[in-house]
Amino acid sequence: xxxxxxxxxxxxxxxxxxxxxxxxxxxxxxxxxxxxxxxxxxxxxxxxxxxxxxxxxxxxxxxxxxxxxxxxxxxxxxxxxxxxxxxxxxxxxxxxxxxxxxxxxxxxxxxxxxxxxxxxxxxxxxxxxxxxxxxxxxxxxxxxxxxxxxxxxxxxxxxxx
Amino acid sequence: xxxxxxxxxxxxxxxxxxxxxxxxxxxxxxxxxxxxxxxxxxxxxxxxxxxxxxxxxxxxxxxxxxxxxxxxxxxxxxxxxxxxxxxxxxxxxxxxxxxxxxxxxxxxxxxxxxxxxxxxxxxxxxxxxxxxxxxxxxxxxxxxxxxxxxxxxxxxxxxxxxxxxxxxxxxxxxxxxxxxxxxxxxxxxxxxxxxxxxxxxxxxxxxxxxxxxxxxxxxxxxxxxxxxxxxxxxxxxxxxxxxxxxxxxxxxxxxxxxxxxxxxxxxxxxxxxxxxxxxxxxxxxxxxxxxxxxxxxx
Numbered sequence: 001x002x003x004x005x006x007x008x009x010x011x012x013x014x015x016x017x018x019x020x021x022x023x024x025x026x027x028x029x030x031x032x033x034x035x036x037x038x039x040x041x042x043x044x045x046x047x048x049x050x051x052x053x054x055x056x057x058x059x060x061x062x063x064x065x066x067x068x069x070x071x072x073x074x075x076x077x078x079x080x081x082x083x084x085x086x087x088x089x090x091x092x093x094x095x096x097x098x099x100x101x102x103x104x105x106x107x108x109x110x111x112x113x114x115x116x117x118x119x120x121x122x123x124x125x126x127x128x129x130x131x132x133x134x135x136x137x138x139x140x141x142x143x144x145x146x147x148x149x150x151x152x153x154x155x156x157x158x159x160x161x
Numbered sequence: 162x163x164x165x166x167x168x169x170x171x172x173x174x175x176x177x178x179x180x181x182x183x184x185x186x187x188x189x190x191x192x193x194x195x196x197x198x199x200x201x202x203x204x205x206x207x208x209x210x211x212x213x214x215x216x217x218x219x220x221x222x223x224x225x226x227x228x229x230x231x232x233x234x235x236x237x238x239x240x241x242x243x244x245x246x247x248x249x250x251x252x253x254x255x256x257x258x259x260x261x262x263x264x265x266x267x268x269x270x271x272x273x274x275x276x277x278x279x280x281x282x283x284x285x286x287x288x289x290x291x292x293x294x295x296x297x298x299x300x301x302x303x304x305x306x307x308x309x310x311x312x313x314x315x316x317x318x319x320x321x322x323x324x325x326x327x328x329x330x331x332x333x334x335x336x337x338x339x340x341x342x343x344x345x346x347x348x349x350x351x352x353x354x355x356x357x358x359x360x361x362x363x364x365x366x367x368x369x370x371x372x373x374x375x376x377x378x379x380x381x382x383x384x385x386x387x388x389x390x391x392x393x394x395x396x397x398x399x400x401x402x403x404x405x406x407x408x409x410x411x412x413x414x415x416x417x418x419x420x421x422x423x424x425x426x427x428x429x430x431x432x433x434x435x436x437x438x439x440x441x442x443x444x445x446x447x448x449x450x451x452x453x454x455x456x457x458x459x
Binding site for chain 1: 162164266267
C-alpha cells in the first residue's frame with residue numbers, strides 16, 4: 001500500500017478532485033473514485049478499446065495510464081458527449097443504425113469516433129475502419145457502427161445538429 | 162489485472178530524473194507514454210517500487226532538423242505527433258511511412274518514440290527504421306551523454322545497450338540523401354497487431370545510376386531487427402534508373418528477395434511458424450523493393 005495522492009483534473013468540463021494510490025489506473029479512478037461508470041473496463045491491458053476517453057482532446061486508453069499522470073488534464077468521457085439525459089447526433093446515429101447490441105464497447109467507440117470526426121470531418125469508409133480498428137466489438141460485426149459514424153459525418157457537414 | 166503497489170514521481174527536470182534513477186536504479190522504472198510498460202505492470206510481468214515519469218520534462222519532447230541536416234526527435238515525443246509531422250514526412254519518409262503501422266491511434270496518441278525504442282520489442286516498427294537509417298540514439302546519465310548507433314543499441318529481445326542509470330533522451334536520423342528510395346511493409350494478423358514479419362528498406366544510387374547502398378531490415382522474425390545483408394549485396398550495382406532497364410531491375414529485385422533468407426533463423430511462436438516467417442521475409446523483401454524502386458505494388 002502506497003500513500004494515496006490528491007488528484008485534481010477537469011472531467012467533462014467540471015473541476016474534479018479525488019484521492020487514490022499511484023497504481024490506480026485512470027479508468028478505475030473515473031469509475032470508482034469519481035463515480036463515472038460510463039467508461040467501461042474490458043481487457044485492462046490496452047487491447048480492447050472499451051475504456052477509451054479523450055485526454056486533452058486526444059483519444060487514449062484510460063487503462064494504460066495512471067490517475068496520478070492525469071493531474072491537471074482535461075478528460076472527456078462518454079458522459080460528457082451530451083447533456084445528462086440527452087444524446088448527441090453521434091449517439092442518436094448509433095441508436096438508429098443499431099450500432100450496438102450489448103453496449104459494452106459503445107463508450108469507447110463513441111469517444112474514438114468523436115475525436116475522429118473532429119480531426120477528419122469528412123472521413124472515407126476506409127479512414128473510419130482504421131480509426132476504430134483499436135476498438136473491439138463482439139456483437140455487431142462493425143458494419144452498423146461504420147454506417148453510424150459516416151452518417152453522423154454527413155449530417156454534421158450538412159449543418160444538421 | 163491491477164499493478165502491484167509502486168510510488169510515482171514526475172520530476173520537472175532531466176537532472177532530477179537522472180539523480181533519482183542513479184539512486185534507485187535497482188527498483189525504479191522509467192515511464193513515458195507507458196503503452197508497453199503499463200500492460201506489463203497490469204500483468205505483473207514487472208513490479209518496480211518506483212516509476213520515474215518523464216512526462217513533465219518539456220525539453221525531452223520535440224521534432225527539429227539540425228544544422229547538420231539530421232532529424233532530431235526528443236524521446237518523449239508522442240508517436241502520433243511524429244506521424245502527423247510535415248517535418249518528419251520531408252526529412253525521413255521511411256519513418257513517416259512506418260508510423261501508421263504502430264498499434265492503434267489511441268496507443269499512438271499516448272505512446273512515445275523513445276519508449277518504443279527503449280522497450281525494444283523485436284516485432285516493433287521503430288527499431289527497424291532506426292537500423293535501416295543508421296540512427297543515433299542519445300543516452301544520458303548523471304555522468305554525461307553517450308551516443309549509441311542503432312546497430313549497437315538493440316541487443317536482443319527487450320534488451321538494449323542502455324545502462325541502468327541511463328535515460329534515452331533523443332534519436333537522431335542522418336540527413337536523407339537526395340534520390341533515396343524507401344519502403345516500409347509488414348504483415349500482422351490484424352491491423353495494429355505486432356508484425357509477424359516486416360521489412361524496412363532504403364536504396365541509394367550512385368552518380369552512375371546504379372545501386373550504391375541498400376539497407377534491407379527485417380523485424381518480427383528474430384530477437385531484434387536484423388539487416389538482410391545477402392539481399393543487400395544482391396541488389397548492389399544493379400541499374401537504378403527504371404527507364405534504363407526495367408527487366409534487369411526486376412531480376413535484381415528477385416535475386417535480392419531469394420537471398421533475403423540467407424542465414425536467417427526466425428523464431429516460431431503462437432503467431433507463426435519459423436517456415437512461414439522465412440516465406441514472408443522473401444515475399445516482403447520483393448514487395449518492399451518493388452515498391453521502393455519501381456513505385457508500384459508487387
